[in-house]
Amino acid sequence: MDTEHETRIQTVCLLIICSVAIGVTLFMLRTVMVPFVLAIFSALGLSPLIAFQRRYLRLPNSVAILTTFIIGFVVLSLLGGLISISLRQLTNNANAYQQQINRLLGIQGKRSVDSFHRELGRLLWDHCGMARTSTSLKDALQKIPELREEFWHNVMVPGQHEELNQSLEKAGRVADFFEFAELLCTDALERNESCGAHFREEYQTPEGEPLRDDLHYCYAAAWEFAGVGKAPILHKEPLTFDNVHLTQRSYK
DSSP states (O other), rough: OOHHHHHHHHHHHHHHHHHHHHHHHHHHHHHHHHHHHHHHHHHHHHHHHHHHHHSSSSOOHHHHHHHHHHHHHHHHHHHHHHHHHHHHHHHHHHHHHHHHHHHHHHHHOEEEHHHHHHHHHHHHHSSSSSSSSSHHHHHHHHHHHHHHHHEEEHOOOOOOOSSHHHHHHHHHHHHHHHHHHHHOOOOOOOOSBTTTTBTTTSSSSSSSSSSOHHHHHOEEEEEEOOOOOSSOOOEEEEEEOSSSSOOOOOOO
C-alpha cells in the first residue's frame, strides 16, 4: 500500500511539473505561437477553397491559389479592421467606466444606494404605473432628474474597486436605472393612447376600456441616446399586419 501511495504522489507531482513546463514554454514562445496558429488555421481553411476552385470551376492551380490568397487577404483585413475598431471602443468605454467608478467611490455622501433605489421605484410606481396620466408623467420627468442629481452628490458607496464590491456594482446599476426611468416616462408621455399595459387615464372608452389610436401610434418606438443632458431621438418602426386586422379590444 505504501508503494502504491508513493507512486500516486509521484504521478501527481510529474503531472504538475509537466503542466508548469508546458505553460512556461508556451508563454516564452507566444510571439511564435500566434503566427503559427494563424498559419495552420489559414492552411486548413484555404486548402478546401483551392480544391473547390480546381475541381468545380476548372481553374488552373496557380489561378486558384492567387484568387484564394486575395480572398484570404480581404477576409483577414476585414476581420483585423473589425477587431481594431472593437478594441478601440473597448478602450474608450473602459476609460469611461473607470471614471464613473472613481466618481461613485469619491462622493462619500450620506444616503445609501438602496435608499435611492427604493425612492426611484416608488416614484415610478406612483407616477408611471399601470395607470398613468399626462400630469403624473410630467411630474415624474421633473422629479427623476432632481433625484439623479442628489444621487451623484450624496450617495455613499463603501469599499474599494480593487476588491469584490457589491455596493459599487449596485450603484452602477442604479445610475443606469435613472436614465431608463426617464426614458420610460418620456416614451409613455409621447404615446397619447391606451394600449395593453400602457393605460393613459385620459384615453379610455366610456366603459373604461383602453382607447387605442392605431392611426398615429401603430409603430414600435426605438429611442436613440443623444448624449448626457440631451433629449433622446425617437425612431419609429411601423407595424404592419397582413393576416390580423387591428380592432378595439375588450379586457373584461
